[in-house]
Amino acid sequence: MSLLRSMTCAAMLAATMLAPTLAHAEFKLDPRFTDANGDMVADAPSDPAKQLDPDTLIFAYTPVEDPAVYAKVWQEFLDHLAKVTGKKVQFFPVQSNAAQLEAMRAGRLHVAGFNTGSNPIAVACAGFVPFAMMAAKDGAYGYEMEIITYPGSGITKVEDIKGKKMAFTSETSNSGYKAPSALLRTEFKLEPGKDYEPVFSGKHDNSIIGVANKDYPAA
Structure with a gap:
């Protein structure tokens, strides 16, 4: 069963690029993780030897059109993170959701902003623990759907x-x-x-x- 779950997580990561239909499969936390309190996210390792303590924290945001622009957008957060942890913090641009997920699963990525749709996979397969979400200054959050087309497409509504x-x-x-x-x-x-x-x-x-x-x- 543990091997099956690990294979499922591998399939989930591949699904972000290769097989979208697999992304809807039901899954549990990868067997490498524990969830003693039943909150549906991975617990921190109880063995201190298994806890990571890197000199430099790596942060990545979900893949965007221009990662260089977002590096500047996140700079204040990175500076704050460096101040409260006493560690160096580095922004790492990722080219795909799958690359971001695999980096966290492998322990190369420590703090991340995942897109909403990737959260369940990140939690189950990479041990991601969500703690905050982005919102406007007034606390509002959500999406506004915009549909675009080109002149002459025949789409007017x-x-x-x-x-x-x-x-x-x-x-x-x-x-x-x-x-x-x-x-x-x-x-x-x-x-x-x-x-x-x-x-x-x-x-x-x-x-x-x-x-x-x-x-x-x-x-």
């Missing part, structure tokens, strides 16, 4: 997507697929795979460029 391709980022992404597909289902009765064909570009900017190049009717 949401219902016109029916029978066409719709670009998303990846099936494990909340903002890039889970949330918008749920809104399309509940608000417009449009089922993915039935009423329209979801295709996955990998990143938000890829979807925008794809629409501009007329590779996708909408995104």
